[in-house]
Amino acid sequence: MSDTTYTPPKVWTWDAQDGGAFTNINKPTAGAQFERDLPVGKHPLQLYSLGTPNGVKVTILLEELLALGHSGAEYDAWLIKIGDGDQFGSGFVSANPNSKIPALMDHSTTPPTRVFESGAILLYLAEKFGEFLPKDPALKPECLSWLFWQMGSAPYVGGGFGHFYAYAAEKQMYPIDRFTMETKRQLDVLDQRLADNRYIVGDEYTIADMAIFPWYGGLAIFNQYEAEEFLDVQSYTNLQRWAKDLYSRETVKRGRMVNRVRGEPNEQLRERHDASDFENKTQDKVEAAE
Numbered sequence: 001m002s003d004t005t006y007t008p009p010k011v012w013t014w015d016a017q018d019g020g021a022f023t024n025i026n027k028p029t030a031g032a033q034f035e036r037d038l039p040v041g042k043h044p045l046q047l048y049s050l051g052t053p054n055g056v057k058v059t060i061l062l063e064e065l066l067a068l069g070h071s072g073a074e075y076d077a078w079l080i081k082i083g084d085g086d087q088f089g090s091g092f093v094s095a096n097p098n099s100k101i102p103a104l105m106d107h108s109t110t111p112p113t114r115v116f117e118s119g120a121i122l123l124y125l126a127e128k129f130g131e132f133l134p135k136d137p138a139l140k141p142e143c144l145s146w147l148f149w150q151m152g153s154a155p156y157v158g159g160g161f162g163h164f165y166a167y168a169a170e171k172q173m174y175p176i177d178r179f180t181m182e183t184k185r186q187l188d189v190l191d192q193r194l195a196d197n198r199y200i201v202g203d204e205y206t207i208a209d210m211a212i213f214p215w216y217g218g219l220a221i222f223n224q225y226e227a228e229e230f231l232d233v234q235s236y237t238n239l240q241r242w243a244k245d246l247y248s249r250e251t252v253k254r255g256r257m258v259n260r261v262r263g264e265p266n267e268q269l270r271e272r273h274d275a276s277d278f279e280n281k282t283q284d285k286v287e288a289a290e
């Protein structure tokens with residue numbers, strides 16, 4: 001147990017207390033904080049995002065759709081710097097009243113369609129292009145179940161485990177223990193599921209894999225939160241096999257590069273406006289040209 005105790009007041013008030021990383025952008029209120037229109041590029045789909053796990057789900061799907069030849073899936077991916085508060089600009093808030101990346105505007109409809117929440121974006125695009133969502137009535141509910149499992153479960157990993165293990169100003173045993181137990185339980189759920197299934201739904205690669213990979217593949221093979229040893233991620237052997245299998249796909253590698261602002265410069269494509277940007281505009285090349 002932590003040696004600090006807290007008696008909550010009758011009514012909570014905000015005093016911008018230090019909550020570690022992200023304190024500067026966290027506020028207890030919603031809505032636009034300043035006027036700023038969103039840029040609009042030349043493609044039907046305009047994505048406003050950042051290369052975090054929730055952002056990467058969508059760019060993996062878009063790269064998969066393009067690889068299948070769906071030219072209507074061409075997209076501009078604009079960088080939203082959440083650490084700078086870009087998500088509180090009036091244009092972004094019109095696209096997503098929840099002020100979180102990713103947000104999508106589909107300009108192929110009149111008026112343009114807004115979609116927010118990464119799971120809703122995956123479902124919208126899968127239905128729009130008729131891909132990566134099983135048509136078999138027995139498999140479609142399985143895919144949706146895992147998609148919504150991911151949406152409901154990952155906040156315990158990111159907002160719970162990741163926050164208290166990696167970002168909080170002080171390490172406290174109680175929350176770290178609580179969220180580590182839940183994170184490991186979820187890793188075991190996936191490991192057991194993947195023992196007898198190549199992909200999450202079975203033989204078919206779907207949006208459920210694309211939703212789950214950036215979070216749990218991140219823990220398994222990318223040392224997310226620098227927690228690979230602490231979580232003993234190597235022990236989840238089926239999850240390891242699945243994560244490496246997914247990351248062998250060029251489309252997944254590309255999706256992970258888009259709107260990425262950390263890591264190796266040659267793996268960062270901060271904004272994507274054309275397929276050729278992967279060859280010409282990665283951060284190593286941008287920096288070399290400066």
Ligand SMILES: N[C@@H](CCC(=O)N[C@@H](CS)C(=O)NCC(=O)O)C(=O)O
Nearest residue numbers: 025052054082100101102117118119
């Ligand atoms: N449930 C949302 C979560 C999105 C989310 O938490 N986005 C984070 C980055 S991964 C964000 O934009 N945070 C900015 C903020 O909280 O102000 C989704 O899946 O789209």
